[in-house]
Amino acid sequence: MKLPVRLVAIDIDGTLLDSRYQLSAENLTALRRVHASGVDIVLTTGRRHAFALPIAQALGFDLWLMSSNGAITKSTQGELFHRDLLPASVARRLLTHMAAFRGNTVVTFDLEGRGALVIESAAELNGSIARWMEKNAEFIQQRTPLEDAITTDPVQAMFCGGMARMNQAEARLATGNFAAEITMLKTQYEARDLCILDVMNRNCSKGHALKRWAEHRGLGRDQVMAIGDNFNDVEMLAFAGVPVIMGNACDELKQNGWHITLSNDQSGVAAALQEVGI
Numbered sequence: 421m422k423l424p425v426r427l428v429a430i431d432i433d434g435t436l437l438d439s440r441y442q443l444s445a446e447n448l449t450a451l452r453r454v455h456a457s458g459v460d461i462v463l464t465t466g467r468r469h470a471f472a473l474p475i476a477q478a479l480g481f482d483l484w485l486m487s488s489n490g491a492i493t494k495s496t497q498g499e500l501f502h503r504d505l506l507p508a509s510v511a512r513r514l515l516t517h518m519a520a521f522r523g524n525t526v527v528t529f530d531l532e533g534r535g536a537l538v539i540e541s542a543a544e545l546n547g548s549i550a551r552w553m554e555k556n557a558e559f560i561q562q563r564t565p566l567e568d569a570i571t572t573d574p575v576q577a578m579f580c581g582g583m584a585r586m587n588q589a590e591a592r593l594a595t596g597n598f599a600a601e602i603t604m605l606k607t608q609y610e611a612r613d614l615c616i617l618d619v620m621n622r623n624c625s626k627g628h629a630l631k632r633w634a635e636h637r638g639l640g641r642d643q644v645m646a647i648g649d650n651f652n653d654v655e656m657l658a659f660a661g662v663p664v665i666m667g668n669a670c671d672e673l674k675q676n677g678w679h680i681t682l683s684n685d686q687s688g689v690a691a692a693l694q695e696v697g698i
Contacts, residue, residue: 423640423642423643424643424698425645426460426637426639426643426644427460427462427634427643428454428462428645428646428647428693429463429464429486429645429647429660430461430462430648431464431465431626434609434669434684435648435649435653435666435688437684438684438685439684439685443478443479446687447687447690448479449690450689450690451689451690452480454698455481459698460639462483462484462485462486462630463475463476463484463485463486464486464626464653465489466489466605466607466652467487468492468537468575469487470532470536470559471555471556472487473485482495482496482497483495483496486629486633488528488618488620489605489618489620489624489652490620490624490627490628490629490630491505491624491629492504492575493633501633502629503530504628505573505621506574506602506619506620506621507573508570508574511527511570511574511577513598514577515565515567515570517595518579518589518593518596521579521581521589522541522565524544524579524586524589525539525540525578525579526539526545526577526578526580527566527574527577528574528578529572529574534559534561535561537556538566539561539562540563540565541562541564548580548614549580549616576618576619577619578616578618579619580614580616581614582614582615583613586617587615589617590606593617593619600622602619602621603619603621603624604620605617605620605651605652608651608670625652626648626653627654627657627658629656630656630659631659634659641660642661644659644660644661645660645661645662645663645696645698646659646662646663646664647664647666647681647692648665648669649669650669651673657678662679663679664679665680665681666681666683666684667681667682667683667684667686668684668685668688679695681695
C-alpha cells in the first residue's frame with residue numbers, strides 16, 4: 421500500500437512564486453491547509469537563506485529552508501540543521517581556472533551583512549541579474565582579485581550570464597580537474613537568456629539535503645513529495661516518491677515521467693497538492 425505524503429519540498433523561484441515573484445493567494449491557502457494537517461513543508465531554493473527568508477515568513481508558520489541549493493538547512497527561527505561548504509583550497513583553484521569569467525562570478529559566504537556576496541566587478545552581472553544585484557546590494561562586496569576573499573570556506577561560487585556565455589563557462593569548467601571535488605548545478609531561463617551555474621561542494625544538492633531531512637524525520641521516499649521547475653531541482657525530484665514538475669518548466673525536464681502540474685502563474689503548487697489529496 422502506498423504510504424501518504426508526510427513531507428513536501430517546494431522550490432521557490434519559478435515554482436512557489438509566479439513570474440512577478442509574487443506568492444498567490446491560492447498557493448498560500450493551500451500551504452497553510454497542508455501544514456495544519458500535520459504534513460512537513462520545506463522550501464528548497466538556490467537563494468541564500470537570508471534572501472529566501474521573507475518568502476518563508478510570508479507563509480505564516482515556522483518551517484525549514486534548504487537554501488543555496490541544499491548547502492544550508494536552517495529554520496525560519498535561525499536553527500541550523502546542516503551546513504555543507506566548498507573547501508577554500510578548491511574554491512581558490514576554481515577561481516583561477518575560471519579567470520576568464522570573473523565578470524560573471526559571485527562567491528557566497530554563510531555570513532550576515534556585507535561580504536556575504538563577493539564579486540570582482542559589477543558590469544556584466546548588472547546586465548544579466550540586475551534585479552538580484554539590486555535586492556542584494558547591501559550584502560555585496562568587491563574584491564580584486566577574488567581569490568583574496570577566500571579566507572574561509574565559501575558556500576559556493578556562482579557564474580551568471582547569457583546562455584551562450586554560460587555554455588562557454590560550463591565547457592571551461594569541464595576542462596579542470598574538479599570532477600571528484602565539486603557539484604555543478606544549473607538553473608536556466610531560456611525566455612530571459614539567463615543561465616546560472618552554481619559550483620558547490622561534492623555531493624551537495626537539493627536532493628542530498630532532502631534525503632538527509634527525510635531520514636532525520638524517519639520518512640521513506642514514498643512519503644516525500646517534491647515540486648520544482650528547473651535543472652537544479654532534478655536531484656530532489658529524482659529522490660522524491662511523488663515528483664511534480666511545473667507546467668512552466670522546459671520541455672526537456674517534462675520528459676522524465678514526472679507528473680506535470682499547472683504553471684507558476686496558475687498556482688501550480690496549490691493544484692499539485694490538491695491532485696495528490698493533501
